Amino acid sequence: MLYNYRTVYEYGCQEIEIKRSKFIGHAKPVMSEEEAIDFIQSIKEKHKNATHNVYAYILGDRDEIQRYSDDGEPSGTAGVPVLNVIKSEGLKNTAVVVTRYFGGILLGASGLIRAYVKGAKLGIEAAKIVEKILFKSLYVTIDYTILGTVQNDLLKNNFIIKNIDYTDKVILNVYVPFVDKEKFVKYIVDLTNSRSVVKEGGDIYLYKKDDKYLE
Template sequence: MLTRYLTVKEDGTHETEIKKSRFICTLFRIKTETEAKEIIQAIKKEHWKASHNCHAYVLGDNSDCQRSSDDGEPSGTAGIPMLEILKKRELINTLAVVTRYFGGTELGKGGLIRAYGGAVNEALDSIGIVEGKLQQEIMLTVDYAQHSKVENFLANSSYDLKATEFTDKVILTCMIDENKLSAFETDITELLNGQQELSLGEKSYFEKDYLG
């Protein structure tokens, strides 16, 4: 099981224009190759008037499955440059489809490589990348009077807050790296003078924006 991964933040689209050709990059989070193929066919159906619908995707914890297609562009000028961007950004379980509407000006092989790779790069910057880390859930139960102090502490620490539940007390679900569990307990105990309850939850992946 991976301890961390990078992937696109959410499904989304980003468009750029180069010498009157439109390059529309659509990014998707995917789980299976079947899902990737269905999405690619749906994009082709939606943009059936486009000159090309090129794609690239990486699947698996170690990006074991890697696929790309030039969809009629000169060999090696579209799919491979797109795939190389996904690999360079160290993403997993991500599909990129770049739809091109030809604007009348030939870009040449080098121009196409830059255009398709650049379209994916720009889309990733626009939509965002998240880092998922395998962490331990810890439920921290405090009185309402302690809530603001705890929230402020967490906001200025390396610990992550996943959720907050308000009952007769406040229950904060914190996501903690396994090697920081002891330090977290010590920090919270010192902060609240031992006036808290701690209980372990599940181990799960917690995602937050990755700034590289």
Template structure:
């Protein structure tokens, strides 16, 4: 199964290379219109910069993407930015790299490396978020069965998103959609044996 990643909060990182300043701004976007709006916003903010180059990828399977060198030599900015995003299997993402020229030319290779590095630095600021459809289950069980049950849950891709302790333990588990049917078989078996009760609802992690 192909997995894709994005970010939660907007990111911004600045690097300096041979007197030029490169500022990478990055944001989660859901569609092309949101990507274009973000690009326009950053470009307006840095309207006095020499260049505001950009790249975006959207779509559940990262099938829609575009980039622009915005005045830099062809293939030296937008494409390496897009390549950086794709190398991390990203989608629902827009990136703008703003350049303030410092008076020293970097050459074709230098520009490619600088724009790619700016994007990679922004990606590396925090862990990426895995984008995957999930089903969330609320599971109620006695304390005596809790440790054993948690051990069984480790066999299924997903995460415990909340746990509440009352006279019983009530926990929420978000399972990746492709593993939901097998998880439900296990839950049904445990429920039939009187070990727990559960309910399920669909959600999507963004």
């Protein structure tokens, strides 16, 4: 299991015209080969009148699965360039399709490569590159008397307070990077002088973009 990696956040689509041919870049996060194939088929169905639907995808913790297709374009001018864009961005679990509607002007091998690279980059840009980070949801139970101290210190140290429940005690639901959960427990024990109880919740991935977290 990867604790963090670069990927895209959501489906994105953007188009560009190059010498009268229209290139449409599509990108989407995928977690399995079946999901990648379904995504590619959906684009092909939507653009079934297109001249080409070139695709590439990378899957796995170690990029074990890498597939691409030129979809009728000259070998090496389409699928590989799209795959290389995904690699150059350091993305995992990402599928990209570049749709082409031929405009009547031949681009040549180098022109095709540049066009498909541009289309792939536009699709990825529209899908938003993010860092996907594994967090542990922790529940910190404390007395009301130390709530202000604990809450302020958590915020000062950039911990994510997801929720606060007010019962006979105060329960703070805090998202902590998975790799730091043991250090966090020690930190809370020290901060509260052992006047706290920490319980583990589930694991959750958050997406970080420009120093902001998205779920």
